[in-house]
Amino acid sequence: MTTAIMKLDKSDLMAPPVAEKIQTQSLFIGLIGAVASIVGAFLAPDSFYSAYLTGFMFWLGLSLGCMAILMLHHLVGGAWSIVIRRILE
Secondary structure (H helix, E strand, C coil), X not given: CCCCCCCCCHHHHCCCHXXXXXXHHHHHHHHHHHHHHHHHHHHCHHHHHHHHHHHHHHHHHHHHHHHHHHHXXXXXXXXXXXXXXXXXX
């Protein structure tokens, strides 16, 4: 029995061209949000810090929840989360 060895180019491992466009747009939106956050921190610090804490706790809770489910998957070694394992990681 013979096995075919597949040669991979660097272009095979690169993201599609649309990913670069999305990355550039996301960077621009992120910079606008960072500037707006800095301006908001100086103009209304009470509102800024409560909003920042709310957003931070939301994203922290989401990531820690994914980590807990992933740790449970690795602990029990089941096949029940194969479909969502990459999303959790």
